[in-house]
Amino acid sequence: MEVTQSYARPSHAGIDDSGALRMGLTAEASRPGVQLTAQIKDSRSYARVMLALYNVVSSDLRSKNKDHSGYQKWVEERYLEELDATLGAKLRALPGLKEKQGRLKERLKHLSREIRPLEQTIQSKDFYNKRYEYFQWLRKHDMDAWWVLDPVVSVHEDCVVFEVFSLDESSYGRVTVPWEKLEVLGDVRYGTTNVDYSSALADEMRRIRSYRPAFLSVAAEGVSIATGAGERVEKKIDLPPTWVRGFLQVQSAAVYPALEVPFSPETLSEVLAALQREREKTGPRSLRFQLTPGECPTITIEPWGTVIKERVHTYTGDSATEIRLWGRRRLLAFADLLPHADSVTARFLGTGMPSYWSITLDGHRFDIGVSGWTKNDWSSAARFDVLAATGQASDGDIAKASQELEKRLKLVPSDIADLSTETATAALQKLCATGMAMYDLADSCYRWRQLLPFPTPVSDEDQRSRLAGRIVQTGGVSFLKDTDEDEAFSTLTARTDDTTFRFRAWVRGGETRREAKFAVTLDLDNDGRVRFASCTCSFFKREKLRKGPCAHILAAVGLASQQLLGAKAAKKADTSSADAFDFTDKTFVFTGALTKFTREQAEGIVVQRGGKASGSVSKNTHYLVAGDKAGSKLAKAQELKIPVMTEDEFLALLGGSIA
Known part of the structure; x- marks a missing residue:
């Protein structure tokens, strides 16, 4: 994914005539306008946390091969001293031959570089090639910036947030400056942008003193303003998809x-x-x-x-x-x-x-x-x-959540009207997946934060996710009822707490019916988040969640939202009416265009209450729920004299609401 980052001039810092240190963080020019000018209170502490952020963004702790060439040369010299003159002469000629070999290797590399573009026209580049090309380009054109991916800065109504990743992508750093630590000067435009943060700017951060006023400015300045201070900086990069992930x-x-x-x-x-x-x-x-x-x-x-x-x-x-x-x-x-x-x-x-x-x-x-x-x-x-949200969100739900979050800048799932908390959570997580939002651990809320000016395509699923999808498609997940007893689940701990719902399922190890089955347990909260997960497969026993959930947990999570809806409806019915409809052993079929609820929601509720959901009408069907434009299933139900319900009649069995 190629992205052009353009700056009117490099970020800068300096002491003005009054003795104040002014730091200008130049915003990425293609972004919507983000503007902030403020005097920083407790500026020395601000400088310290920003320098810690620079430590993160410039760190790379991946193991590196040590250089043993000096030691090997010393060993070779001692070895030559022990040989006779003839053999020694031949070995002394060896460095020249190795040098010639090196020149041939360089020539071979040059030819390989000429061949590579031709190869790339018939096969796609993988990520590692893209990352290598990006860092080689950046090292040649901007050595300071070679060490960092430009930090993301978000100006919110209550704080300013800086975010970075380390070079090895194993550490995430963040600095939060609360609004009360800023004395704002002039107009403010909220939003998110990248800022040019070089080692020279970090050096200026070290000059901040408590007795010297410090000012922060974030702005995308025009080219005309930049002519006296420096040339426009452009970086065209192949942005690694792992950055957003x-x-x-x-x-x-x-x-x-x-x-x-x-x-x-x-x-x-x-x-x-x-x-x-x-x-x-x-x-x-x-x-x-x-x-x-x-x-x-x-x-x-x-x-x-x-x-x-x-x-x-x-x-x-x-x-x-x-x-x-x-x-x-x-x-x-x-x-x-x-x-x-x-x-x-x-x-x-x-x-x-x-x-x-x-x-x-x-x-x-x-x-x-x-x-x-x-x-x-x-x-x-x-x-x-996958564990952060199990609910399902339509494109319309995501659009509604996006509009509401962009307008408010900060919210929790319950703030989105007309969406259940699990649907709102799922929609907000989708926005996070495309780089349009973030979850703020400090305030336990979601914030509007665009990593890029456009939604980022969701990266391809991994092998375990694809296997989980095939298990679900072939009917490999079977949830147990609350009343079912099974020794495979007897050793589990109690629920996470009283606000969670526990679900147990047998999940097939693969796509065929002959595959072994594993016992999966999930605890979900009211927002559809997984609070506890376990499986009896060998992968989970060995790794727990250190390398991510196993395919069996992923498969169960994929259907967990239906179970959660059913559990909520059952709990509501238990507390609201003693004469609730008995779904036990009743088989329901849903057909037509349903407008009051989705087919998956209704089937999940039926199963959770002890009934059965089927995709076809037969003599064993007890009820058919028909929406608009019902076709052959309705005709067959009428032929077999099976009771037919409308959506409203089905909702009446649930006490008037699906949630």
């Missing part, structure tokens, strides 16, 4: 249940100082968090066994647990913040799972989300977007 996974994982643990800045300073002093040569390379209710957490640094105990905060969870975190050196990005931090809070999703860290300084907030381990970057991490 990474944002989606970060915010989707944020809504998954997690353990929230406060730490004192001094404790984490000790941990990070130990990591800076030592360099591990053997495994394991993890941080081990021991959490016991009513006691202060302890952190063990492996492989050295160094134990550091929290001195201030106690763990308030219900049960003792242990969390292990890998890729720990990514936390060094905020090491310089800790001596000045007011508070530090960690959110753990589980061992080997993503974690979130929040640090506040004088009201400014820095957040970093790290994937389960460094090589498991956010773009290839768990499919948390």
